[in-house]
Amino acid sequence: MYKEIILAGFGGQGVLLIGKLLAKLGLEMGNEVTWMPAYGPEMRGGTCNCTVVISDKPVGSPMSKHPHGLIALNLPSLDKFEDFVRKDGVIVINTSLINRKVKRNDVKVVEVPANEIAIECGSAKAGNMVALGAFIGATGLSDLEMVKEILSKSLASKPQLIEVNHKALTRGYELAKGV
Amino acid sequence: MAKKLMKGCEAIGEAAIKAGCRLFFGYPITPQNEIPEYMSARLPQVGGVYVQAESEVSASNMLYGAAGAGCRCFTSSSSPGISLMQEGISYIAGAELPVVFINIMRGGPGLGGILPSQSDYFQATKGGGHGDYRCLVLAPSTVQEAADLVQLAFDLADKYRNPVYVLGDGLIGQMMEPVEFKRTVNPEDLPEKTWASTGAKGRKPNIINSLYLDPEDLEKHNWKLKKKYEEMEKNEKRWEEFNIEENLDVLFVAYGTVARIAKTAIEDLRSKGVTAGLFRPITLYPFPGEALYSVAQKSKKVLVSELSTGQMIEDVRYHLGKDREVAFYGRVGGMVMTPEELVDEALKLLK
Numbered sequence: 001m002y003k004e005i006i007l008a009g010f011g012g013q014g015v016l017l018i019g020k021l022l023a024k025l026g027l028e029m030g031n032e033v034t035w036m037p038a039y040g041p042e043m044r045g046g047t048c049n050c051t052v053v054i055s056d057k058p059v060g061s062p063m064s065k066h067p068h069g070l071i072a073l074n075l076p077s078l079d080k081f082e083d084f085v086r087k088d089g090v091i092v093i094n095t096s097l098i099n100r101k102v103k104r105n106d107v108k109v110v111e112v113p114a115n116e117i118a119i120e121c122g123s124a125k126a127g128n129m130v131a132l133g134a135f136i137g138a139t140g141l142s143d144l145e146m147v148k149e150i151l152s153k154s155l156a157s158k159p160q161l162i163e164v165n166h167k168a169l170t171r172g173y174e175l176a177k178g179v
Numbered sequence: 180m181a182k183k184l185m186k187g188c189e190a191i192g193e194a195a196i197k198a199g200c201r202l203f204f205g206y207p208i209t210p211q212n213e214i215p216e217y218m219s220a221r222l223p224q225v226g227g228v229y230v231q232a233e234s235e236v237s238a239s240n241m242l243y244g245a246a247g248a249g250c251r252c253f254t255s256s257s258s259p260g261i262s263l264m265q266e267g268i269s270y271i272a273g274a275e276l277p278v279v280f281i282n283i284m285r286g287g288p289g290l291g292g293i294l295p296s297q298s299d300y301f302q303a304t305k306g307g308g309h310g311d312y313r314c315l316v317l318a319p320s321t322v323q324e325a326a327d328l329v330q331l332a333f334d335l336a337d338k339y340r341n342p343v344y345v346l347g348d349g350l351i352g353q354m355m356e357p358v359e360f361k362r363t364v365n366p367e368d369l370p371e372k373t374w375a376s377t378g379a380k381g382r383k384p385n386i387i388n389s390l391y392l393d394p395e396d397l398e399k400h401n402w403k404l405k406k407k408y409e410e411m412e413k414n415e416k417r418w419e420e421f422n423i424e425e426n427l428d429v430l431f432v433a434y435g436t437v438a439r440i441a442k443t444a445i446e447d448l449r450s451k452g453v454t455a456g457l458f459r460p461i462t463l464y465p466f467p468g469e470a471l472y473s474v475a476q477k478s479k480k481v482l483v484s485e486l487s488t489g490q491m492i493e494d495v496r497y498h499l500g501k502d503r504e505v506a507f508y509g510r511v512g513g514m515v516m517t518p519e520e521l522v523d524e525a526l527k528l529l530k
Contacts, residue, residue, distance in 0.1 A: 020355065024184055027357050035184070035355035039210060040294055040513070058321075060443030062354050065517050 001031060001056040003141070004064035006081050008049035009073025009094070014128035018071070019050040021132060024150050025142055026054035034062035047076045054141075069139060071131050073114065074098065092135045092176075094127060110138045110176045117171050123161075126168035133172025144173045182357035187322045187347065188213035188255075190358045191281055192221060194329035195253055199364035200279070201227030202252035204241040206234055206260060209293045210349035211283035214255040235260045239267025246276035247387035249375030251333055251366065255281035258299050259290055261307075268342055269308030273389025275404075277336030279329070280314075281345045283352040286513045294513025295348035295436055300490035303344045304464040311401060313408045315343040315415060316463040318434045322356035328461070330362070335415065339407055340374070346463065348486065350436045350515065417461035418470055421445065422454075423477065429455040429525045430478035432471065432495050434463060436515070437484050444521035455525060463491065468498030475499055480528045484508045484521060 005022060009015045019035055026033040037050040051067070053059045066086050072078040073094045085091055087106045096115035112134045114127035121130075129151075136147055148166050155162050185193070192214050195203070203218040215231065222229040232238035238254050245252040256264065261282045271278050282303065286296040303316045315335050319325035325347060332343040376385050391397035419438075422445050423430075429448070431441040438459040448455045458474050460467050475481050481499065483492040489507050496505050508524045510516045 020184070023355060027182065027184055033184070033355075033357060036350065037353055039349060039353050041292075058442075059356075059439070060446070061440045061518050062350065062356075063515065063517070065519060 001054065003054045003069065004067040005052045005054070005069040005071070005135075006049060006064060006067045007052065007071045008047055008077030008081060009128070011044065011046065011048040013048075013073045014125065015048055015071070015073060016050050018128045018132040019052050021147070021150055021154060022052045023054070024154070025147055026052070028146065028150060029054075029142060031056055032059050034059045036062040047074070047080065049077065049081075069135060071135050072098065073128065073131060075100070078102070090135065090138050092131050092138060094131055096127065108138060110134045112172055112175055114172070117175075118168050121167040121171060122164040123168070126165055129165045129168035130172035133169035134176040135172075137173040137176030144170060182359045184355050185322060185358045186213055186355050187325050187352045188283070189217045190322050190326040191255065191329050191345070191347075191352075192217035193360065194326040195279070195333070196221055196225055196227070197360050197363045198251065198330040198333040199366040199369055200251040200253055200333060201225065201366055202245050202250050203227070203254065204230045204232050204238040204245070204252065205254040205256060206232050206238055208257045208260045210285060211255050211257050211281065211352050213352070214281060214283075235263035236266065239264035239271070242278045243267055243271050243274065243276060246271065246278045247274065247376050249372040249377055251277070251337070251369070253279035253281065253333075255283065257283050257293075258285050258287050258296075261299065261302070265308035268314070269310050269312065270389050271342050272308070272312035272314065272404075273310060274387050275340040276342070276387065277333075277340050278342050279332045279336055279345065280342060281329070281347070284346065284348045286511060292513045293349060295350040295486060295515050296511065296513055297348060297435060297437070297486040297490070298511070299346065300463060300485070300487060303346050304466070304494075312404060313411070313464055315339070315341060315411060315465075316346055317343065317417075318346045318461060318463050319351060320435055320438045320459060322351065322354060323358050325351055326358050326360060330364075337369075337372070339411060341407065341411075346435065348436050412465040415462055416465050416467040416470065418467040419457075419459040419461060420474060421457035421459065423456040423458070423474055424454065425477050426454070427456045427478035428453045428529055429480045429482055430475055431455060431457045431521070431525075432460075432481060432483045432491070433457065433485065434460050434491065437486060440516060440518055441484060441521055443518035444525065447518055447522045448525055451522070451526070453525065453529065460491070466494045466498070468494065471495065472498050475503065480504075480506065480525075482506045482508060482525060482528060484516065484524075486510055486515065
């Protein structure tokens, strides 16, 4: 087991949060994990990203040049990272904000209208969860219940948010699975 | 206790609390603001005190006072802030006070940039402030090790009555990794500091001072400090050997962040039929030179890599001797090398 995943979007879309959930998931599965945010001189309205590494051995470099997976929540993120994804990797794109196709044909692509689905689930803010659900579904990294459980724990202080986020996760997961 | 996912900065803060430290004095600066933020929230919960000083200069003098009163105390800052503290650190070294300094280094010189760098190796290991003194310097490579070394730093500071640095960079500070805190020290259980200035009821006053106007006294004091540094050199050298075997093609020498990047490069090199290993100093002062020397004998090539233009390499060269060729690969200004770059550099060296 060795996976490098880059999660990217606009500041405020919640990419750091779903990155943390992914890292917690990796830890819960008994792996070593790192979560590394890009913390440079970030610009308001610019892209925000983090890298998660999940490995069954201690993690060396916590940064990734050629990730196995990419979750791109906006167009600049896809433009920036698309070319670097490994062959046979997985790219999840948010078609609500990305009006072009993925150019690569050697990777698995999952297109999710994350913003629209999130609104249908009851919160415009849950687009990140739709994308995370789709990524889990597309990669088979774990079963959905485990992710839901981790999310519930993370939202323990805001229980009113659990249901809508579970719904968003599930919709994304099912879309990727083709359910 | 189960492993918890924590940011390096927060793990450092929690480790200080678990080491029985209840006092923090500091001034904010990126990329380590999560440490003061964490301390400001956590210290009041455990009966401690968080003070945001008006500047780094005052913070380091507040530490002088708190340590002189016998309390475990620490600060955290980043390169320019640590420079401002140097006067205080020199006084703390002169007065033999146990204080822990966390430096989450950034690129320099001057105000520099906030991204990962190892620009302050010289400053930390060769003095930094004025006067003839040494600080113990610990360099973690993972968040877990950052937590462990912070706890060790407090013990070593007390043991030698000496300032101790924990030297990290933005990558160690900002990254999240699983952490487990192996021990919790209750401040009341710490051994009494009989030298501290705690109110001279029923005993002669203890004096905390670095001023010796009589040259004979000062010379005696300087030799006493030197003896202490020799004890540190004898007892406290720490390092990690990774993938060391007889007949290595390349030996990487790297600390902190770069060491973990080298580990990934070593795995990649193995798949290319190159045997590579890593010597990672954990204490930068005292530098584990003898251990490095004996490991280096097993390797055809030695490649030092740092996030600087070449600082630790001077200690490596000193210990390996002038006849041994030592190659260098550095990135600076907040740029961090990829494992691929180190692989290429090693292959180039072997050509």
